[in-house]
Amino acid sequence: MKKSLLWLSLALLAVGGGVVYEMSGGSGSDTTPTPSVLVNVIRLVPGALPAVVSGDGSVMAGPGASVTLSALASGVVNTLDVVPGQAVSAGQLLLSVGPDAQSIADYAKAKSALAAAQANQEHVSALLAGHLATTTDLALANQGVQDAGSTLAALNATGSGRVRRILAPVGGIVAAVQVAPGTVLTPGVALLQIAKADGLVAGVGIAPAQATDIAVGDQVSMQLLETGATVTGSVVQVGRMMDAQTGLVDVTVSFAGGTTPQLGDPVQAAITTGMLNGYVVPRDCVQSDEQGTYVFQVDSKNVAHRETVNVLGNLGDKTIIAPSISPEMPLVTTGAYQLDDGVPVRLANNGAGN
Numbered sequence: 001m002k003k004s005l006l007w008l009s010l011a012l013l014a015v016g017g018g019v020v021y022e023m024s025g026g027s028g029s030d031t032t033p034t035p036s037v038l039v040n041v042i043r044l045v046p047g048a049l050p051a052v053v054s055g056d057g058s059v060m061a062g063p064g065a066s067v068t069l070s071a072l073a074s075g076v077v078n079t080l081d082v083v084p085g086q087a088v089s090a091g092q093l094l095l096s097v098g099p100d101a102q103s104i105a106d107y108a109k110a111k112s113a114l115a116a117a118q119a120n121q122e123h124v125s126a127l128l129a130g131h132l133a134t135t136t137d138l139a140l141a142n143q144g145v146q147d148a149g150s151t152l153a154a155l156n157a158t159g160s161g162r163v164r165r166i167l168a169p170v171g172g173i174v175a176a177v178q179v180a181p182g183t184v185l186t187p188g189v190a191l192l193q194i195a196k197a198d199g200l201v202a203g204v205g206i207a208p209a210q211a212t213d214i215a216v217g218d219q220v221s222m223q224l225l226e227t228g229a230t231v232t233g234s235v236v237q238v239g240r241m242m243d244a245q246t247g248l249v250d251v252t253v254s255f256a257g258g259t260t261p262q263l264g265d266p267v268q269a270a271i272t273t274g275m276l277n278g279y280v281v282p283r284d285c286v287q288s289d290e291q292g293t294y295v296f297q298v299d300s301k302n303v304a305h306r307e308t309v310n311v312l313g314n315l316g317d318k319t320i321i322a323p324s325i326s327p328e329m330p331l332v333t334t335g336a337y338q339l340d341d342g343v344p345v346r347l348a349n350n351g352a353g354n
Contacts, residue, residue, distance in 0.1 A: 065199020107161025
């Protein structure tokens with residue numbers, strides 16, 4: 001009676017952990033408890049998963065897809081009408097530039113020079129009519145008018161000496177602004193940069209060891225982290241060297257369409273570089289320790305065996321392992337964390353899982 005109560009108590013304690021004790025031995029003899037673990041299993045079936053390389057980056061202007069506006073003449077920035085990241089249309093006012101003292105003086109001088117050259121031309125023409133000047137004298141006077149006119153035309157073309165309105169030459173997004181109200185400009189200094197809306201790309205950093213698997217044309221799925229939207233694209237360029245600051249290789253990805261990203265948006269990119277062949281199994285049935293990566297399989301006597309595996313890749317909750325283990329033995333899924341090599345098991349799904 002006491003033995004029966006003892007074994008009943010042990011059985012009740014073990015049920016909560018998925019372990020039961022089976023009785024062995026003949027009638028009337030001492031019995032030895034044999035532990036077993038309740039597990040689910042699946043049959044190993046050959047399959048495939050995409051080989052995916054992941055990286056982080058941001059949206060930027062693609063090569064040749066941006067326009068930099070520069071000052072054509074000296075002056076001072078009066079107003080700045082846009083900010084970085086703002087969408088603009090062709091012809092929209094970006095900023096206004098007023099003349100500085102030097103440009104005002106240069107413009108006035110050029111106008112005076114043209115007026116003087118024209119007066120001289122008229123004077124020489126009158127002298128020629130009275131035979132007091134030669135045709136050579138008139139030719140020189142005409143050249144003086146032409147030169148003075150060219151100088152004034154050049155100043156007019158650059159807006160020197162007067163207020164200038166800088167307009168957007170193309171539609172797009174303001175990628176950068178290099179000036180502010182009050183900035184004194186010299187000819188050639190950059191004012192701002194516009195990225196064409198249809199020329200945006202994603203710059204993604206990839207670990208050097210993984211970048212070697214990427215090729216131009218590989219398909220890419222990207223999540224825009226600001227909005228959570230998913231967009232697709234393809235690899236258009238793979239860097240040939242590691243970035244000195246990040247230690248990563250730069251990969252450029254184009255957008256295929258759909259959701260329009262914003263300049264500077266952070267992205268997470270998943271680049272499909274090919275297909276991996278092996279056994280596709282639930283990710284949480286694969287375990288690792290200091291001895292390596294492993295799974296548990298069940299033999300015909302319902303005994304669990306630890307088997308070393310080589311993980312080829314992961315995708316979501318799926319893992320693909322190299323086909324180096326026997327497909328004849330079911331693979332333990334639920335309950336694998338309770339197992340050790342050689343532990344008896346009970347199959348909750350009778351081996352029917354797949």
